[in-house]
Amino acid sequence: MDFSFTEEQSMLRDTVASYLADNYSFEQRRDALRAEPGWRPAVWKAFAEELGILGAPFSEELGGLGGGSTDNMVIMEELGKSLVVEPYLGTVVIGGGFLKHSGYAGAADMIASIIGGETIIAFAYAEPQARYTWQDLKTTAKKDGAGYVLNGHKAVVIGAPYATHLIVTARTGGGQRDAQGVSVFIVPKSAKGVTTRDYPTVDGFRASEVTFENVALGADALIGSEGAALPLVEKVIDEAIVATCAEACGVFRRLHEGTLEYTKQRKQFGQPISQFQVLQHRMVDMFIQLEQSISMTYMADIKLADSDHERAKGASAAKVQIGKAAKFIGQNAIQLHGGMGMTDEMAIGHYFKRATMIENAFGSTDHHLARYEGLSLGKAA
Amino acid sequence: MNLDFSPEDAAFREEARAFIAQNYPQELRDKQNRGEDLGREDYLSWHRILAKKGWSAPSWPKEFGGTDWTPTQKYIWSEEQARADTIGILPFGVAMLAPVIYTFGTQEQKEKFLPGIRDGQVWWCQGYSEPGAGSDLASLKCKAERVTGDDGKEYYIVNGQKTWTTLGQHADWGFFLVRTDPNSKPQAGISFLLIDMKTPGIEVRRITTLEGGHEVNDVFLDNVKVPVENRVFHENQGWTCAKALLAHERSGIAGVARSKRGLERVREIATTERSDAGGPLLADPFFKRKVAELEIDLTALEFTELRTLAGESSGKGPGTESSILKIKGTEIQQRLHELALEAVGHYGAPYLRDLGHNANIGPDYAEGLAGDYFNGRKTSIYGGSNEIQRNIIAKMVLGL
Numbered sequence: 085m086d087f088s089f090t091e092e093q094s095m096l097r098d099t100v101a102s103y104l105a106d107n108y109s110f111e112q113r114r115d116a117l118r119a120e121p122g123w124r125p126a127v128w129k130a131f132a133e134e135l136g137i138l139g140a141p142f143s144e145e146l147g148g149l150g151g152g153s154t155d156n157m158v159i160m161e162e163l164g165k166s167l168v169v170e171p172y173l174g175t176v177v178i179g180g181g182f183l184k185h186s187g188y189a190g191a192a193d194m195i196a197s198i199i200g201g202e203t204i205i206a207f208a209y210a211e212p213q214a215r216y217t218w219q220d221l222k223t224t225a226k227k228d229g230a231g232y233v234l235n236g237h238k239a240v241v242i243g244a245p246y247a248t249h250l251i252v253t254a255r256t257g258g259g260q261r262d263a264q265g266v267s268v269f270i271v272p273k274s275a276k277g278v279t280t281r282d283y284p285t286v287d288g289f290r291a292s293e294v295t296f297e298n299v300a301l302g303a304d305a306l307i308g309s310e311g312a313a314l315p316l317v318e319k320v321i322d323e324a325i326v327a328t329c330a331e332a333c334g335v336f337r338r339l340h341e342g343t344l345e346y347t348k349q350r351k352q353f354g355q356p357i358s359q360f361q362v363l364q365h366r367m368v369d370m371f372i373q374l375e376q377s378i379s380m381t382y383m384a385d386i387k388l389a390d391s392d393h394e395r396a397k398g399a400s401a402a403k404v405q406i407g408k409a410a411k412f413i414g415q416n417a418i419q420l421h422g423g424m425g426m427t428d429e430m431a432i433g434h435y436f437k438r439a440t441m442i443e444n445a446f447g448s449t450d451h452h453l454a455r456y457e458g459l460s461l462g463k464a465a
Numbered sequence: 466m467n468l469d470f471s472p473e474d475a476a477f478r479e480e481a482r483a484f485i486a487q488n489y490p491q492e493l494r495d496k497q498n499r500g501e502d503l504g505r506e507d508y509l510s511w512h513r514i515l516a517k518k519g520w521s522a523p524s525w526p527k528e529f530g531g532t533d534w535t536p537t538q539k540y541i542w543s544e545e546q547a548r549a550d551t552i553g554i555l556p557f558g559v560a561m562l563a564p565v566i567y568t569f570g571t572q573e574q575k576e577k578f579l580p581g582i583r584d585g586q587v588w589w590c591q592g593y594s595e596p597g598a599g600s601d602l603a604s605l606k607c608k609a610e611r612v613t614g615d616d617g618k619e620y621y622i623v624n625g626q627k628t629w630t631t632l633g634q635h636a637d638w639g640f641f642l643v644r645t646d647p648n649s650k651p652q653a654g655i656s657f658l659l660i661d662m663k664t665p666g667i668e669v670r671r672i673t674t675l676e677g678g679h680e681v682n683d684v685f686l687d688n689v690k691v692p693v694e695n696r697v698f699h700e701n702q703g704w705t706c707a708k709a710l711l712a713h714e715r716s717g718i719a720g721v722a723r724s725k726r727g728l729e730r731v732r733e734i735a736t737t738e739r740s741d742a743g744g745p746l747l748a749d750p751f752f753k754r755k756v757a758e759l760e761i762d763l764t765a766l767e768f769t770e771l772r773t774l775a776g777e778s779s780g781k782g783p784g785t786e787s788s789i790l791k792i793k794g795t796e797i798q799q800r801l802h803e804l805a806l807e808a809v810g811h812y813g814a815p816y817l818r819d820l821g822h823n824a825n826i827g828p829d830y831a832e833g834l835a836g837d838y839f840n841g842r843k844t845s846i847y848g849g850s851n852e853i854q855r856n857i858i859a860k861m862v863l864g865l
Binding site: 154365 | 466467468469470474537540732747753754756757758760761762764765766767768769771772774775776786789792793852855856858859862863864865
């Protein structure tokens with residue numbers, strides 16, 4: 085049993101933290117989000133070349149650093165602390181995950197280009213009608229000779245405006261909500277028939293509504309096996325959930341620290357408001373939620389290497405804890421900041437917004453409770 | 466980062482499991498199954514078996530009878546005991562007093578008291594709380610005056626009242642916090658005394674708790690004569706011992722393994738009990754959700770404890786994490802009691818204590834669940850209430 089990080093992982097953490105301390109202040113971030121294109125390609129270039137972190141979870145044969153999901157966790161927590169919008173999750177965790185797990189023929193080249201910072205991926209899986217049922221797909225890919233023709237509408241594709249490629253879930257057979265018939269494709273965003281309507285999200289990202297209209301795909305666009313890719317989708321989304329939980333831990337740390345600092349300097353009734361026991365106990369409960377969230381993230385990371393069943397149970401359990409903590413820590417951070425917490429000028433509100441969006445990312449608390457119930461209590465009941 | 470158990474750990478688990486299977490007293494098992502109140506000899510029988518094996522005080526330093534187990538082995542041991550539904554070793558001697566004696570005691574005190582604690586020969590009780598000193602323990606008033614006896618030896622004469630003394634009715638000895646200097650600051654005038662409960666002037670009086678049980682007592686001390694050599698550490702510095710003891714009292718308090726077993730029991734009951742819809746209660750969407758949320762919170766507690774253990778094994782002492790474990794651990798224990806009582810529906814109500822056991826009213830598993838629920842409210846009150854734990858975290862961890 086071992087809950088420590090390797091020396092490489094600790095170095096990775098320090099490298100990312102120190103780069104972000106110099107290049108990702110609250111003001112630098114705010115200015116970048118207000119301007120076009122809404123993110124900083126220079127930061128991404130630094131991730132690739134200066135820090136080398138885009139290869140963190142890939143094997144050395146593929147040109148990576150030889151790490152795995154725990155390295156993603158370490159990096160994502162640091163990205164969370166600075167509310168980084170550059171697309172590590174979509175490109176490295178999700179894009180990289182699909183390429184690594186699927187036996188995709190073009191994986192090696194594609195991963196090399198991810199590590200180099202050239203390929204940026206956004207995951208187009210959500211649909212307007214589907215909520216959190218990943219196999220509920222109206223998007224179709226019809227067989228056409230050796231290739232496919234893609235049609236459909238994908239909702240709120242985070243990071244699509246920055247992406248060079250989209251990974252798209254589409255139906256190649258079966259009914260709209262069947263488990264069978266789900267396939268995954270990689271589509272260059274520049275392909276003919278792909279249109280995007282871009283917009284900002286409340287937590288500072290850019291996203292798109294993506295429409296596919298008779299997009300012609302070669303046979304080499306298929307990732308994983310045709311019609312049987314749902315288990316792959318679930319695995320990669322579970323990995324994305326754990327990475328997002330780690331990001332959330334970084335966000336929660338800042339929410340908690342920021343609140344402690346603020347209550348120590350804010351004076352009312354002639355004393356710092358941190359002296360009031362009712363506020364002290366609230367901050368202790370926030371701290372406990374943070375600690376429990378870290379514990380659950382470690383747990384879920386360890387379970388990623390376990391059976392499909394244990395992996396899924398672990399990811400959902402962690403997401404439930406993170407979802408509840410997001411609400412509790414986020415709302416109380418604002419409450420304890422009083423009126424200042426309501427302002428756009430203070431960082432605290434921006435962390436609150438990210439925490440709140442994480443709550444529903446890849447499935448709400450209720451969704452994951454229900455999934456957990458099915459996995460843990462399904463047979464008994 | 467991994468959860469792998471080494472081959473040595475796996476072998477240890479086998480050994481622990483086999484030892485319990487071969488040595489746990491059948492008579493004790495039967496009494497537990499019948500839900501009978503346990504007597505003094507019942508409590509001590511398992512302790513004495515473990516003592517013979519050398520396993521009665523795993524956390525002690527090796528020289529006094531500890532096992533030198535790794536944190537992982539201790540974790541495995543607690544899991545195996547919970548899995549087999551063994552009774553726990555009483556904490557008063559082994560977990561609470563002994564660390565004070567081997568940390569602060571004299572060589573004579575170590576030699577005199579540690580073997581009896583380790584071997585389950587001497588039953589200890591705790592004299593801390595008073596009617597006027599609960600969470601504000603340092604305001605205690607029980608008075609000890611130093612006098613020279615007729616034999617020319619030095620004694621303390623102790624007068625006052627202690628309360629909430631758990632299982633004091635069985636105790637041979639007690640450890641007491643007493644005020645030896647009434648004029649200094651509250652924490653500064655306290656001493657830590659070991660008192661033979663057979664000393665004239667001691668009266669132990671039953672307090673019946675709301676579920677009808679006899680677990681706690683008032684202890685009255687009327688001119689009780691205690692030899693000075695029974696004081697641990699310096700006069701007026703007993704608070705140092707008291708604080709150390711409270712930290713130890715909290716560390717095992719998460720009770721993860723026991724709560725896992727409790728959760729299994731709730732699931733078993735809810736598989737048998739019917740819901741309003743006619744299926745198993747465990748299929749009821751509202752009940753099922755509460756079980757799932759509890760299970761997830763228990764997982765979070767387990768991994769927080771594992772992180773704490775890992776921190777310990779890499780050289781960081783048991784820190785204030787123990788306050789988190791106490792708060793979350795007791796909350797979970799209480800939610801388990803609530804769920805079990807809710808699960809049995811009508812049969813939570815019969816009060817069978819006075820009818821004797823095997824009253825054949827309602828399902829066997831329902832008996833005692835209401836009692837467990839009521840009795841279990843103590844857990845967020847004792848060992849430093851959960852509000853006091855929050856004060857500790859605020860001060861020690863958050864620096865408020």
